[in-house]
Amino acid sequence: MSRLNETHDPALQSWLASANLAGQDFTIQNLPFAVFRRAGSGEPFRGGVAIGDAIVDLAKLAEAGVLDGAAAAALAAAAQPSLNDFMAQGQAAWSALRLALSRALRAGSPLEGALRECLVAQADAEYTVPARIGDYTDFYTSIHHATNVGRLFRPDNPLLPNYKWVPIGYHGRASTIGVSGQTFRRPLGQTLPPGAERPVFGPSQRLDYELELGIFIGPGNAQGTSIKLDDAEAHVFGLCLLNDWSARDVQAWEYQPLGPFLAKNFATTISPWIVTLEALAPYRTEWTRPADDPQPLPYLESEALRREGAFDIQIEAWLETARMREAGEAAARLSHSSFRHSYWSVSQMVAHHTVNGCGLMPGDLLGSGTESGPTPEEAGSLLELSAGGKRAVALPNGEERRFLEDGDAVILRGYCEKAGAARVGFGEAVGRVLPAAL
């Protein structure tokens, strides 16, 4: 059974010309969801779907009353100030609305006029976190990142024995997750200078980004039940970009034995746009495990996983320093990799998270962990790129970085592209470092 349907047809064109441009993230085959309003308007936030350089205002579309049936019921939920209720409705509702929007946005649609009334330019919009995130869990699914970082924190013992068996994860802070455009002050904290016996207190000197994908949960499961691997994707609404900002010096001093805490919880930046798993269907790929590695325990293993459990999503991190911004220079790409390198799949994260009876709720967010790829230039953090700060990373304008400086903005981007399928992009997740509050 193919997961592809008429909404994936690469030949589809929208009556909105910007959606059909080469390199466009927000094609008619994509149709990602966000929560937005006109910037500075004080209007209520409401759901929106990206198309080209515009947003379909779902609240206005619901008022217009031009959709009916399952799509109309889904639209009513998706139009709200947060997407939780829509996420809770599940795949049939998500698909019904996607299909209706795909048809309405196609060249020649009789609904063009009604839809045009609902468009807001993305340039005029501001966004908010698209769901009330009850709980946020961050995973650690790139074996390359785990090995690179492990080598720096534990040179003798880079990859711990549990890594190849357990999709390692930990709980993060939900209240400090912000949407693209987030700024935050450089965190203060305790660190142990090299060779010192006593910690010092002050601004982090080793501030870093982490290039991740976020995974928004759909219906979820009741506490005391679990989600089986092959049912897991039915509980995933979609994916976004996620920057798990990290204070490496704070992390090194605090993380044993209970894991990262203040090193991570000061800010986490996500993209406004959530790309649905359905939109990503053309970019599914086989999930593999090196033959010499242990194969997963049965609850993390299935034929469907092997066949199509991975997603080939290109992800990138770009740095725009204050000097670049002032000079009007382009940002510099620091990281690029693909989510297909992930050692654990989206479905394995969900199945593992719930196998003990932990209940996931609509709107919960999982982070993939930093998605570093197999080669050094595919590293998803400065910690890795600078070998723990030992090696400066040269920037095109002559600056260099070991870690982030005040004024630095990090821009995450993500997209899927291949012959025979339409491009599907994630837009951006931008965050910027402000000076510490002293």
Next chain:
Amino acid sequence: MSRLNETHDPALQSWLASANLAGQDFTIQNLPFAVFRRAGSGEPFRGGVAIGDAIVDLAKLAEAGVLDGAAAAALAAAAQPSLNDFMAQGQAAWSALRLALSRALRAGSPLEGALRECLVAQADAEYTVPARIGDYTDFYTSIHHATNVGRLFRPDNPLLPNYKWVPIGYHGRASTIGVSGQTFRRPLGQTLPPGAERPVFGPSQRLDYELELGIFIGPGNAQGTSIKLDDAEAHVFGLCLLNDWSARDVQAWEYQPLGPFLAKNFATTISPWIVTLEALAPYRTEWTRPADDPQPLPYLESEALRREGAFDIQIEAWLETARMREAGEAAARLSHSSFRHSYWSVSQMVAHHTVNGCGLMPGDLLGSGTESGPTPEEAGSLLELSAGGKRAVALPNGEERRFLEDGDAVILRGYCEKAGAARVGFGEAVGRVLPAAL
């Protein structure tokens, strides 16, 4: 300036006789808050205050309109289905309502008749989690627990070098926190049997309780700001009992390098009643640090902390096995200690949590960590009492336990008592283990 006021007067008596009985947790000097309704009624949940064997129904009291001014404004918030808005109001509101209730519940109050109309018997009530808990953080503030557990997980290196400097904490799962009466299935998970090279999957064989206090946050702070040590208690609404159920075998295998995850997030049980810091004022005590230990960094140090930053709260864990329950036998006390042994104070937890700019929100919950005391019999978990399962703990009825068995109920209790002050109790937090879902 004394923190004691007329509400703490040990001579106060209520017109409700049960409140004046010796050994009563819910004296007129206590006045803790919960959210309740009549059991099985389907009524809306609403705020309540315990007095003797009854609850003052705050919604009904608000309707009666017998309070005015600041107390009436506080009452309107405290009457809601969750206490978040009341928690957000801050100390002046909390104190105003406490004083008004203290006066109304005293013997001879002209409001006795009106208040009597608002009483619901605790025996007829059911409770819910008293706030929408946005984020839950668990600390690790008992150095005795950290040392005992560290010895089992890392015999060569029981107490890590950061412990005496950093109030270690980590983020927990908010969605699986339940109120007293919670039942949960024994979690399934991966564990590494002793000497094995490959993990196995199945029900946890080392299920444990943890005797903790919970700390509900009041107003909190905006992201990017911090709460100074001497302001911290103004952001603490009150304390409850907290059982951080733990699957020790899952924990041992999964916890490196990012901390506990599935070993903890299947269930956490709190007491329905939150005792305010104001009610605990008579039980404040000096906060001390052994002279040979490093003294705290300046952001975790103050004269007020030294003078009165600790709380002498007696805490106990009792075990009721299925056999005891069937035979009508009394539960057996396994753990007893005092929160005064905590290496880090409530105020230090709050100041540390926010020093990096992390925002705390009204209704957020902090766990103290297992509050084991200095002697072996003051250990707050079976892991410690059974020396990692090596030594059976004998029960009065001839049973024994190394870890929890299906059907076991764990009952946490807490209270403050001393000459010259009224008793202030926390009631109970009861949770029960159901068989694994196989």
